[in-house]
Amino acid sequence: MTTTDRYAVFGSPIKHSKSPRIHRLFAEQTGQALSYEAQEVTAEAFPATVKGFFEAGGKGLNCTVPLKELAYRFATHKTERAQRSKAVNTLVLQTDGAILGDNTDGCGLVTDLLHNHRLTLTGKNVLILGAGGASRGIIGPILGQSPTRLVVANRTTDKAVLLAEEFKSIGDISGCGFEELGRLQFDLILNATAASLSGQLPPLPDRLLASQASCYDLAYGNEPTAFVRWGFAHGARLSLDGLGMLVEQAAEAFFIWRGVRPQTRPVIELLDGERKKA
Template sequence: MTAIDQYAVFGHPINHSKSPRIHGLFAEQTGQRLQYRAADVPAELFRSAVETFFADGGKGLNCTVPLKELAWQFADRLGDRALLAKAVNTLARQTDGRILGDNTDGVGLLNDLTINHRIPLRASRILVLGAGGATRGIVAPLLEQAPAQLVIANRTLEKAEAIADEFADLGELHACGYADLNSRFDVILNATSASLGGDLPPLADDILADGGCCYDLAYANQPTAFVNWGLRHGASLSLDGLGMLVEQAAEAFYLWRGVRPDTRPVIDLLNRERTLPPLRND
């Protein structure tokens, strides 16, 4: 009997992960025969765990917090998206045995924003909160959309400035501290994980433009603090990152299997399971 192809997600913590559920649904939908599991892997054990996984015949890995930069260092070769982000969330074993590192976060975010929710990014004023690995993964794809303005705000200004300098060749973007925000934005993206714990950056009440949208890259079974902030401040849409999670998973699934799953029924099912409103794209 042919062995079943093995895939996994490594992270720390990982108990909350919906990735095994998502990839199981993708496999069922597309008729692919595979197993996908979650494993709690702290940073200090990452290299040995990945080496063991691939030595045992594993085909592909997703890597989440706090392992994306370590995965970038581990890969034998890097896709263009990973080279720009300096972070890897997807590792794939190639036919020659080498390990490809890629980053599907940016395309996952764009697909959820522009296709699933029809949020226009071109010529929009976009604010990204935070200057960590999540921000690094989305800056280049956002700049490709030709926004009117892209600003990275962070508590530590130097970290935001470092990202702005690094990506300056791709388009115009600016860095500032939260206290220096003096514009109104059409789209505000929270790329920190702080709102899961109820914490929010100190944002002015009038920073969101009329009809603007809020999007939290984090997700939970209940609205995050940032999603609630958007609702209180009149956002036309205030969303969390579950759709991004499914979309980036679909891109990873395609890299591994050469088959692109339909994300909409998976997003709707997961939203029903957590009792939040399902995706509508009428």
């Protein structure tokens, strides 16, 4: 009798997650026999629930808000990108019973930007809005593309400055408050806050975008987010949301678990087409 390998995504809230659909599409595409479910797990319940999942034969987990830092602490071993971000969104059971923690968010973002949208980060001025966990997960891979400068802006200036300090050894990065952005211009602005989903935006100067600049919101929805709309209103060449990043980071996790890399473009096009019809 063949057993089906079990995977899941833990988070709170989790009902909205597209991850089960994405991984089932990957499994069908690559001929992999696996199950993947979404499970509501609070921060308080996480240690016991994740331990029970692996003890019951689970092979791998994705962890989303608010569990990524807890997953980092739970992992027996961490990849270099997980260590840099101090957050884990992918856990995988090793043959010796150890749990490896990885963070696929940053590479998922960079893959979407470079390959799906043909954007270039090398030699560009890049701005990240927000200094929370989402920013922490993407800074290392962005600096790996050698931008001219990377600025992290946050409502609380000290938080942005401290976050930038952590990454100064691998690239030109600085932190500042939103009020300090007035005379700066950027080729790419990444919104790593969750505010735009509820229609909120930081106080951004009107002339923040350089010529032919692009905007990218790490959040996604069936309707354009407030930040995507801001980008178009201020002359961005492209103003994108994070659907592609979601699929690309999932593909990286799938590869870590199964050793097979799925094709992402058909899945992105399917999900994008469905939301346009909604």
